[in-house]
Amino acid sequence: MSENGQAAMNGARYIAESFEALGVSHVFFMDAILRPTLVEMEELGIKRILAHSEKSAVYMADGYARASNRVGVCMAQSVGAANLAAGLQDAYLHRAPVVALTGRKEPMLRYRNAYQEVLHAPLFQSVTKASMDVAEARELPHLLPQAFRMATDGSPRPVHLDLNGLGGEIIEKGAVPSPVLPDPALGRLPAHRPVASRAMIEAAAARLAQAKRPVMVVGAGAIQVDAHVEIRAFAEACKIPVATSLGGRTIVPTTHPLHIGTVGTYSAPPGNRLVHEADLVIYIGCHAGDQPTNNYTVPAQGTAIIQIDLDGQEIGRNYPGVTAVWGCPRQAVADLAAHVTPQTAWADFAAHATAAVAEWWRGMEPAMRSDAAPLRVERLCREISEALPENAILVADTGYSGIWTATMVDLPHPGQSYLRAAGSLGWAFPAALGAQCGAPDRPVVCFSGDGAFYYHLSELETQRRWNIPVVTVINNNSGFGQGTPKVASFYDGRSGSPEEINRFGPTDFCALARTFGVDGYRVERAEDLGPVLKAAIAARKPALIDVVTYIDPRAPEAWSPPSV
Structure with a gap:
């Protein structure tokens, strides 16, 4: 028994029970990794999806995470670590919560020309928030919850755990003397997020009041916090057109009169033109990279910007002089709407935008x-x-x-x-x-x-x-x-x-x-x-x-x- 009265368990059982507590319904993997753990998972009802390549396993975990708002889990043995890292690029760029587990050779085999072994941490450095080494099973109650916590906090992104043993077997066999299971809330995107300050909301409202042709550009960050209702209500109340990045599609129905399409390099012509015509752009959960800005030209540099984001490090990264709203996009949009008085000019610009989009669709009708x-x-x-x-x-x-x-x-x-x-x-x-x-x-x-x-x-x-x-x-x-x-x-x-x-x-x-x-x-x-x-x-x-x-x-x- 441990000091807290709980029976010790081995690493395999602890990982399996932790995944169950965290709400992990599927794991995606390439053999051979954590085989005893996979056996324990079956007893707990966790589905074990064996893929045909490490990249496929990562992509499955990525899709799982985006569709469910839960953490996706992917795994591979030591020799597959490089392929697993390559697959994490997409989850990292999209900001999907994924936890990747790999085995590694035990310490006495490292730096000795071990078969099929390269250092893993450098492989994962550019595609994860963190790559953490797990040397002993007793570290699991600290590092496993931390991996899930980091994967979902702020801008969600992958986290990597490198487990001692070619297939993680040293961690599986080791004892977890204090097997406290993770908080189930860590298994999905947070339900509660920091709220933007009143001063930021008021500054954004004041800047919006000066605009005659405002538009919104909405990204995946708004989808992740389920801001659909708030953004649609804001757009309809104020008659502000809504453009999206690819990741922000469906924040409002694409047939909505205020929806002007995707913007950037993957845009139909009217989307870019209308955002370029705007005299103020409200970025909501969109990091304004080269794709949704058409290589930082739409909107033009110098355009007035309000940027609403949960991750303060992203605000102002690509456009200077922004009015920052740092906090949950869903709450921030609702608060901003309460501080804004719609202007007649906004409705005029919205009508112009609706007509421009409709005209383009009419031109596409013969091909469709x-x-x-x-x-x-x-x-x-x-x-x-x-x-x-x-x-x-x-x-x-x-x-x-x-x-x-x-x-x-x-x-x-x-x-x-x-x-x-x-x-x-x-x-x-x-x-x-x-x-x-x-x-x-x-x-x-x-x-x-x-x-x-x-x-x-x-x-x-x-x-x-x-x-x-x-x-x-x-x-x-x-x-x-x-x-x-x-x-x-x-x-x-x-x-x-x-x-x-x-x-x-x-x-x-x-x-x-x-x-x-x-x-x-x-x-x-x-x-x-x-x-x-x-x-x-x-x-x-x-x-x-x-x-x-x-x-x-x-x-x-x-x-x-x-x-x-």
């Missing part, structure tokens, strides 16, 4: 209704918009998948969610599997190009093994469509084979899915797509829809301000 074969991606996006249930989660890959879905897919229902890759091609499919594990009662649809899907198509076996009812839609154009014009431009006036740089296939992914035991559908005619999508989503079974598309149509291109 095209019956061309191979299919146009605009038509694919329209059919997805109409097929998605009211509580669906749409998971999109990066590159053209991100641009197409950010600009052309409508998400009109308040209960819909949009998760996107923060830059890692191939992220979407395993992330969608994780998202479905984190939100088992919601339909999950994955949008991926064929180039991205090749990365982790082996996870079709994982999907079938666990009967994960994700519907994956492949935009199958037999190449990397986004770079096609640029590659062709390099061959201007020259002979050669540009197709060797970014073309591949053709591949029948429908047949491939069926080989893995997943329902496969191949769509080559536009009129077949809608019925197939709706039937596959309604079936709630693992499914893949292979849509043969045309590579040449260009996704909407972001507007940029004229060069000075």
Whole structure:
């Protein structure tokens, strides 16, 4: 017995019971790591999702975390640590709460040319808040809760625990003399957050009062604190247009008259133009990096800025002279709304914004209704918009998948969610599997190009093994469509084979899915797509829809301000 009267337990049982206490329902891993712990987890009802690569395991944990607002857990043995670290880049950039566990060689084997061993801490330094070494099992009651605490606090981001033993076995076998379990609240994003001061709210209200053309730019930080109701109420009461980063999509329905689309490098033209026209931009839970600002040109440097963020280190990082509101975005927006008197000029600018967006959509209508074969991606996006249930989660890959879905897919229902890759091609499919594990009662649809899907198509076996009812839609154009014009431009006036740089296939992914035991559908005619999508989503079974598309149509291109 320990000093506090609790029976000592070994490390394996302590980790398993801690995960149960923290609300971890799934762990995503590559063999061989914490095998006795995994056995203990089964007894406690925790699902153990064996993946086919470390990066897939991380992406699953990332998707799980984003869909559930709980901490995602991924694990790999010592030799897989480098691959696990590489997979954490997306979770780090998006600010998702993930805890990664790796084994490491025991101390007497380090710095001695041990087989398959490199130092782990440097690998994780740039993709985690912290990489902590766990040398003894008795450290677990301190370091395991701390990892979860750090992963969820402030700007959520991954944390790494490096466990003694190739597969963590030294920690598993060791004794935990005082096995106090973690506080369950540490297993999810905080319910209570610091509130912005009254002085900050009043300063922001005073600056907003001076504006004639204000807009909001909302990011993932507002989604994470569930500020949907407050932001929509603020926008409607004050008639302020709402733009979003990709991570902020669905903060208001995309068909709302005040929604002007994504902004930045993955923007349809009116979004960037309208934010550039604004004389004040209110950033809400958006860190204003190069993507949502079109390389820091939208809005122009010198534009009046109010920046609302839970992480004070982000306020003013990319635009000088901001009016800072440091605190929970949900509470801050509600407080700001209470201090603001709407102006007639704001409604005039909002009407201008609504008209500009509507005009752009009218111009896209012919492509969205095209019956061309191979299919146009605009038509694919329209059919997805109409097929998605009211509580669906749409998971999109990066590159053209991100641009197409950010600009052309409508998400009109308040209960819909949009998760996107923060830059890692191939992220979407395993992330969608994780998202479905984190939100088992919601339909999950994955949008991926064929180039991205090749990365982790082996996870079709994982999907079938666990009967994960994700519907994956492949935009199958037999190449990397986004770079096609640029590659062709390099061959201007020259002979050669540009197709060797970014073309591949053709591949029948429908047949491939069926080989893995997943329902496969191949769509080559536009009129077949809608019925197939709706039937596959309604079936709630693992499914893949292979849509043969045309590579040449260009996704909407972001507007940029004229060069000075």
